Amino acid sequence: AQTVTQSQPEMSVQEAETVTLSCTYDTSESNYYLFWYKQPPSRQMILVIRQEAYKQQNATENRFSVNFQKAAKSFSLKISDSQLGDTAMYFCAFTNYGGSQGNLIFGKGTKLSVKP
């Protein structure tokens, strides 16, 4: 079974600093997608960044970047220049490439607090 593990239930960071959220996953598939989603108190899940497993280059989206280590099955999220609006739950997620459904498998989340 495919699983996603987030080992940091809660983290905090000072505004303008950098923080890294960890995620590991387990799969026997060789092609898949990985995602980081943000869930603010409004409950609306927002896609932050995605990574295709067949791409060696780490994905970046503005202040958000990932460190994808396929052999280690690790997928961490780095948030640079943290802003108060980054305060939220962050979920790491996985889906098979080429699967007929495309449903996401989520970790339990990391609660990030950005302090002024």
Place this chain on the structure above:
Amino acid sequence: GAGVSQSPSNKVTEKGKDVELRCDPISGHTALYWYRQSLGQGLEFLIYFQGNSAPDKSGLPSDRFSAERTGGSVSTLTIQRTQQEDSAVYLCASSFAGGNYNEQFFGPGTRLTVL
């Protein structure tokens, strides 16, 4: 256009009652997903629709749970004889098509509380 909408936003019910949760996907999205988020847990996949068909219902936690989708649009998740362990946030997502990668857009969820 409008995003995914869900109703009601919050639902409080008594143990043993039936509840219906509604999801309106983004227009034109053929794939629709239901997830459950229990307190302190990640999201658990429940069921997937491609059009009006649900090819895999194995994610539904018990036979008290059922879902349907009509007209390739609105979906309803029904929980019969609710139990306290059903208390959770139920999230719906839609995407342009199922399979491979098509970004899933989530609704704001329905928070269900079973007393």
